[in-house]
Amino acid sequence: xxxxxxxxxxxxxxxxxxxxxxxxxxxxxxxxxxxxxxxxxxxxxxxxxxxxxxxxxxxxxxxxxxxxxxxxxxxxxxxxxxxxxxxxxxxxxxxxxxxxxxxxxxxxxxxxxxxxxxxxxxxxxxxxxxxxxxxxxxxxxxxxxxxxxxxxxxxxxxxxxxxxxxxxxxxxxxxxxxxxxxxxxxxxxxxxxxxxxxxxxxxxxxxxxxxxxxxxxxxxxxxxxxxxxxxxxxxxxxxxxxxxxxxxxxxxxxxxxxxxxxxxxxxxxxxxxxxxxxxxxxxxxxxxxxxxxxxxxxxxxxxxxxxxxxxxxxxxxxxxxxxxxxxxxxxxxxxxxxxxxxxxxxxxxxx
Amino acid sequence: xxxxxxxxxxxxxxxxxxxxxxxxxxxxxxxxxxxxxxxxxxxxxxxxxxxxxxxxxxxxxxxxxxxxxxxxxxxxxxxxxxxxxxxxxxxxxxxxxxxxxxxxxxxxxxxxxxxxxxxxxxxxxxxxxxxxxxxxxxxxxxxxxxxxxxxxxxxxxxxxxxxxxxxxxxxxxxxxxxxxxxxxx
Numbered sequence: 001x002x003x004x005x006x007x008x009x010x011x012x013x014x015x016x017x018x019x020x021x022x023x024x025x026x027x028x029x030x031x032x033x034x035x036x037x038x039x040x041x042x043x044x045x046x047x048x049x050x051x052x053x054x055x056x057x058x059x060x061x062x063x064x065x066x067x068x069x070x071x072x073x074x075x076x077x078x079x080x081x082x083x084x085x086x087x088x089x090x091x092x093x094x095x096x097x098x099x100x101x102x103x104x105x106x107x108x109x110x111x112x113x114x115x116x117x118x119x120x121x122x123x124x125x126x127x128x129x130x131x132x133x134x135x136x137x138x139x140x141x142x143x144x145x146x147x148x149x150x151x152x153x154x155x156x157x158x159x160x161x162x163x164x165x166x167x168x169x170x171x172x173x174x175x176x177x178x179x180x181x182x183x184x185x186x187x188x189x190x191x192x193x194x195x196x197x198x199x200x201x202x203x204x205x206x207x208x209x210x211x212x213x214x215x216x217x218x219x220x221x222x223x224x225x226x227x228x229x230x231x232x233x234x235x236x237x238x239x240x241x242x243x244x245x246x247x248x249x250x251x252x253x254x255x256x257x258x259x260x261x262x263x264x265x266x267x268x269x270x271x272x273x274x275x276x277x278x279x280x281x282x283x284x285x286x287x288x289x290x291x292x293x294x295x296x297x298x299x300x301x302x303x304x305x306x307x308x309x310x311x312x313x314x315x316x317x318x319x320x321x322x323x324x325x326x327x328x329x330x331x332x333x334x335x336x337x338x339x340x341x342x343x344x345x346x347x348x349x350x351x
Numbered sequence: 352x353x354x355x356x357x358x359x360x361x362x363x364x365x366x367x368x369x370x371x372x373x374x375x376x377x378x379x380x381x382x383x384x385x386x387x388x389x390x391x392x393x394x395x396x397x398x399x400x401x402x403x404x405x406x407x408x409x410x411x412x413x414x415x416x417x418x419x420x421x422x423x424x425x426x427x428x429x430x431x432x433x434x435x436x437x438x439x440x441x442x443x444x445x446x447x448x449x450x451x452x453x454x455x456x457x458x459x460x461x462x463x464x465x466x467x468x469x470x471x472x473x474x475x476x477x478x479x480x481x482x483x484x485x486x487x488x489x490x491x492x493x494x495x496x497x498x499x500x501x502x503x504x505x506x507x508x509x510x511x512x513x514x515x516x517x518x519x520x521x522x523x524x525x526x527x528x529x530x531x532x533x534x535x536x
Contacts, residue, residue: 063372067380316372317365332358 005126011036037129041118045266050080052265055304056311063315090254095158098251102156106149107252107259113145114266120196121273124283124296128197135196136188139274140181143229146267147173150231150238150248153260157251165247168322169238173229175326179333180225186218186337186344187211187278200282207286212279214347217340219279221333226271227310228329230264234317235325268310272303280306392472394499397455399473400428400448401495402488403466411492413467415443419459427453446488451481471498 012033019029054069054077061068069076094103120135122128132138147170154166188194190211191202203210212219228235239247249260276282280302283295320328383390392398403412415432433444457470473494478484486494 059376062378062380063376065375065378065381067382067384070384312369312372316368 005124008126041129042115045115045118045269046262048269049262049265050084052269052307053080053083053261055307056265056314059308059311060315063312084258087254087258092254092256093251095251098158099156102152103251106153106156107256107263109152110146110149110263111259113142113149114263114270117142117270118273121270122196122200122277122282122299124294124299127283127296131195131197134194136184136194136199136274136278139196139270140177140184143267143270144173144177146229146263153252154248157248159251161244161246162248162250165238165240165244165250168244169231169248172231172235172237172325175329176225176228176235176333179221179329179337180229182334182337182341183215183218183221183225184278186215186340189341189344189348190214196277196282199277200284203281203284205281205284205286205288205291207281210279210281215279215340215344217336217343219275221337221340222275222279223306223309225329225333226275227313228325230267230271230310232264232268232310233314234320236314236319237322237325240319268307269303271310272306273299275306276302392474394472396472397457397470399450399455399471399476399486399494400453400459400491401469401471401473401498402446402491403469403495403498403500404492411442411467411488412465413443413446414465415441416464418462418464419468422458422462424456424458425452425454428459443488446491448486448491450476450484450486466500466502469495469498469500471495 015032015036016029019032057079058068058075060066069079072078072082094100117139119130120128120132120138122131150169151166154162154164154169157163187199191199193199193202199211231238238244239249244250249257252260276299283299285291285293285295285298404410405412415430417430417432420426420428420430427449429445429447429449431444432441434441455470459468460470471494476484
């Protein structure tokens, strides 16, 4: 069995038996278990973020007929680790007249927010940390913290470019949050639940039952709007290198910058994971016969495919202008997502 | 109606863009991993100057005639002449090429009548001090040890048989290079 459920139960059993033999109260056992799960997810996500950066560099390289990192290890597998070590050694600079407290907290907020999302993401069979009944609502509210932190970073840096970047990020996410939520609404209407675990259960291991087919418009809108929420090309106005140098993170150095960078890639994986859960059947295999491949492999594969598509967008499309960006959100995505909701409602009533 | 037309043509164009980048994704990268892989340098590439030796005897072809020193537009070459008393032949006592001012024009190679000096495809000579870029005779000879070259020289005294072969085959290749020499001289 390659499923990790057994290992999780085994570790849980060991912790419980040790704690019982020591005579600890139940609440402490629970806290220890929760901490173990959190540390496991955190370690996985750190590794994931490092390798997403590597993947981004490889994908961008090969799209441009380059090779990407090649020097550190086999095909440069240790490149991001080397970069992270370099960033750890760097001086943490805070500019003069910066709002020091806000400057300090901005990377922590963005990092905490993107990490907190993973509490409700089902990684595999029996690998859901907290099956809350408002899972998707929780994700939508937590991911908006990113905007807050970008605005904090932009404001606190005492830099015009950073402030402009933060402002652009805020305006962009306010606009794109609407079609994003409305595109999810179609799935929520079909499933009749907000729980992430239920979405996976309802779709089941049958590719034709996945919500990507009836909700294809919603899927496309979700992908576009979440690309905009991620501040990635073609919607990367908050960190437009050519106009704003680097946008909100211009005055950050060392590990704080690394936290912004890792959070960006973790958010990308979040989008992949949420898209997989909502539209692509979560950890279910496409056919029941393919269930011999463990569920977490299916989940990772689908999520990484979505991440790859977002990277593919980045190396295909040029950046939009600000007014084009906003008019695209309000004049194209919003009407279509309303049409999608109406069609979904009609479909539910008929069938 | 224009709205919908624009909408669908937009989608079509976006997909076209994705198709283009997807086409390049599996293609072989054109990158050359430079310190590990290198371009083969063409035979007549103008890199660093070396002194050529006779492949049979291992001695320098140079007769210290000073033609290259005179041809050099930036005066990068400095030669001290000497005479071997036993064989009664001239040879360069010192031969110094200052690579900090060499402009790799190749005029010294054209001026030489004895296949003694040649510009090679070698180009990796980055160092930390200028002094080490001034190459002496021994270094130049060592660099030119394995350099292949085409014999232009007509009078080789030692091998009569080889001489007749070269004179038969070489005139065509040697002839075009003669007029420029005359002009420069």
